[in-house]
Amino acid sequence: MNLHGSSIRTTLQLGIAILGITLASVSAQVGTDHMASAPWMNSSLPPDERASLVVKEMTLDEKISFLHGTGMVGLSPMSPLSVNSNGGAGYVPGVPRLRIPALQISDAAYGVRQSGENGRYSTALPANVAAAASWDPEAAYEYGGLIARELRAQGYNMSLGGGLNLTREPRNGRTFEYMGEDPILAGKMVGQVMKGEQAEHVIGDIKHYAMNDQESGRNAVNVNIDKRSMRESDLLAFEIGVRESNAGAVMCSYNRVNGDYACENKYLLTDVLKKDWNFKGFVVSDWQGTHSAAKASAAGLDHEEPGEIFYGEAMKKAVESGQVPMAELDDHVHRILRSMFASGVVDDPPEKSVVDVAGGFEIAQKIEEQSIVLLRNEHAQLPLDAAKVTSIAVIGSHSDVGMISGGGSAQVDPPGGNAIMPPGQGRTTWQAHIWFPTSPLKAIRAQAPRANVQYDPGTNPDSAAALANKADVAIVFAYQWESEGMDLDSLSLPEHQDDLIAKVAAANPHTVVVLETGSPVTMPWADQVSGILEAWYGGSRGAEAVARVLFGEVNPSAKLPNTFPKSEADLPHRSIVKPPRKSTTHGEPEEWKIIAPGLPPFQITYDEGLKVGYKWYDAEHKQVLFPFGYGLAYTTYNYSDLKVTPGKSVRVSFKVTNTGSRAGAEVAEVYAALPESAGEPPKRLVGWSKVKLNPGESKEVAIDVDPEYLSIFNVERDAWQLVPGTYGLMVGGSSQNLPLKESVTLK
Numbered sequence: 001m002n003l004h005g006s007s008i009r010t011t012l013q014l015g016i017a018i019l020g021i022t023l024a025s026v027s028a029q030v031g032t033d034h035m036a037s038a039p040w041m042n043s044s045l046p047p048d049e050r051a052s053l054v055v056k057e058m059t060l061d062e063k064i065s066f067l068h069g070t071g072m073v074g075l076s077p078m079s080p081l082s083v084n085s086n087g088g089a090g091y092v093p094g095v096p097r098l099r100i101p102a103l104q105i106s107d108a109a110y111g112v113r114q115s116g117e118n119g120r121y122s123t124a125l126p127a128n129v130a131a132a133a134s135w136d137p138e139a140a141y142e143y144g145g146l147i148a149r150e151l152r153a154q155g156y157n158m159s160l161g162g163g164l165n166l167t168r169e170p171r172n173g174r175t176f177e178y179m180g181e182d183p184i185l186a187g188k189m190v191g192q193v194m195k196g197e198q199a200e201h202v203i204g205d206i207k208h209y210a211m212n213d214q215e216s217g218r219n220a221v222n223v224n225i226d227k228r229s230m231r232e233s234d235l236l237a238f239e240i241g242v243r244e245s246n247a248g249a250v251m252c253s254y255n256r257v258n259g260d261y262a263c264e265n266k267y268l269l270t271d272v273l274k275k276d277w278n279f280k281g282f283v284v285s286d287w288q289g290t291h292s293a294a295k296a297s298a299a300g301l302d303h304e305e306p307g308e309i310f311y312g313e314a315m316k317k318a319v320e321s322g323q324v325p326m327a328e329l330d331d332h333v334h335r336i337l338r339s340m341f342a343s344g345v346v347d348d349p350p351e352k353s354v355v356d357v358a359g360g361f362e363i364a365q366k367i368e369e370q371s372i373v374l375l376r377n378e379h380a381q382l383p384l385d386a387a388k389v390t391s392i393a394v395i396g397s398h399s400d401v402g403m404i405s406g407g408g409s410a411q412v413d414p415p416g417g418n419a420i421m422p423p424g425q426g427r428t429t430w431q432a433h434i435w436f437p438t439s440p441l442k443a444i445r446a447q448a449p450r451a452n453v454q455y456d457p458g459t460n461p462d463s464a465a466a467l468a469n470k471a472d473v474a475i476v477f478a479y480q481w482e483s484e485g486m487d488l489d490s491l492s493l494p495e496h497q498d499d500l501i502a503k504v505a506a507a508n509p510h511t512v513v514v515l516e517t518g519s520p521v522t523m524p525w526a527d528q529v530s531g532i533l534e535a536w537y538g539g540s541r542g543a544e545a546v547a548r549v550l551f552g553e554v555n556p557s558a559k560l561p562n563t564f565p566k567s568e569a570d571l572p573h574r575s576i577v578k579p580p581r582k583s584t585t586h587g588e589p590e591e592w593k594i595i596a597p598g599l600p601p602f603q604i605t606y607d608e609g610l611k612v613g614y615k616w617y618d619a620e621h622k623q624v625l626f627p628f629g630y631g632l633a634y635t636t637y638n639y640s641d642l643k644v645t646p647g648k649s650v651r652v653s654f655k656v657t658n659t660g661s662r663a664g665a666e667v668a669e670v671y672a673a674l675p676e677s678a679g680e681p682p683k684r685l686v687g688w689s690k691v692k693l694n695p696g697e698s699k700e701v702a703i704d705v706d707p708e709y710l711s712i713f714n715v716e717r718d719a720w721q722l723v724p725g726t727y728g729l730m731v732g733g734s735s736q737n738l739p740l741k742e743s744v745t746l747k
């Protein structure tokens, strides 16, 4: 074949040489022709110009076909066009005559979804909340890069990841899919994930915009919140995420905000997102989150998913009758095309190939190692010394075979199927508890080959305690599963695990608890155990990462992105408001028909306002179990030499020293207290840096604080405002351990 190819080429070359032209000039000419007929294929033109050139050529029907999906299995009627779908959550046909490819869209929160039903393989990264716990923007970038490479290998060019709702309500069942309670941390980290994805030529999407902070009644609920609180908390996270990444798409959420559905909310979509933040990409509705054609279009919704209840025939009629101006329609189409050109999916379409399985494992493990938070380590219980420990009891949470993962549209299918099911059950079902085949028991045995390592399932606390009693060390794995489409009833560990841990701890003073949770949990036994690790949902290589931390091959360097309260009674709301019966569906065969026109609203009022997460506990003087930004290491760090220099942005510089005997990485955090007249909670995170330090080493750190992070949102002026006065700047290793403080006056 090769020989053939080269001999043809030689003959051609000869012939062309006789004519006095070279092959290179022939191809240049072909290229010019191709661009003359389709000038938007010239990749040196700006994406906006390319999009405008295409829009001019499109017929009304082609434009309409761009504004909606073609259906999704199980949710809405599929159109005949969807035979070309790649099997993901969305498929939008391209315009072949104009060389515009289709959009092949997949969910991809912590890995590519729907591998099981498509007969493919995807890596499960640690949950998004875990990545946030790394506080490492480079890790977040790598997280996005891996997802995008696997999307492309499977034939997708657009991702639905980028969950950015703040943990305003930690019982929200999607807390594992989000990046914590602080808008700057979450915004920056999701921005990095998106950047990592888009660098691989996949359209990134940030979701769910906005205030979709609980799952219960999500298609009906009306969230009441004042503008200032919204702009400085949940919306600030999106503002930063969009600005940092130029994400191609933003998904509007299911809920209503101050009266209007998010997907037809002019304030959110046009005034804030498109005008104030200058977002150039397109707004896609959450799946069945569209409720009108003309109203949604005028408010700024560009694209309906998964079907065409409103943005198909109904939209066409609205355009033909003049109810929706053609310019408005063109803007929707322009934005979609612009994102396609800007992200590179037109110039560099995905080609199906085999996923790099080994490479994925490596990245998943590395990120988990940077994300496991050491919460407690009495008498230097950890790391365990493999040379000294002779017996270990491993208890609970199916830790003989696997680790739990988060459910819903984020779910990644495990290779070989659910680890606790008979082999071969590769497909997952909605909201099934899925255990990934990464075995803590095996990983611990590998770390301590000379120790006698025994397993007890933990279903009978007395038998688990008996095993623990005979061992040098007991390691209890405890889990709390969560998923899209549900909220947690409480922050307590389910299935009597508190009782199990208390009994094991009473039987063995060297008890270590490894938590696999997405949300914070309460720990009535915290003082009785000697070690606690928060491992989150650990992904494809969770067990190996946990074992390496337990035995000190990895020095923990992660910090909490969410506060762990002492008790649920300390949360801003006693319980999650549940929808009345009329505001929910009840498994009707065609639920979408009931949801589309809008379910009767019920109300939640976020009257804690600005006080989200640690800002609430600080302001209300509530003691917490483990504060935001907290995490221990197998070494210690010292902070000194704070200097605060006002200027265009305030420069905060200081020194961090590793005062222990192991190399590590410290997340150094900077908080600001605004002048009293600003009326803000006591402090807010305004910057951080993850600093790698060898034993005894010191490093100077300098952080330039963005003036917006020191500002308040002035509703009358509809703008950010720096309040003149005295600002306190505080530096340290957690929101409640800030040894360095200095004041500065800003005008």
Ligand code: BGC
Binding pocket: 089, 107, 160, 207, 286, 287, 409, 484
């Ligand atoms: C979820 C989105 C998801 C979409 C498509 C919705 O139910 O809220 O996060 O991207 O489905 O699967």
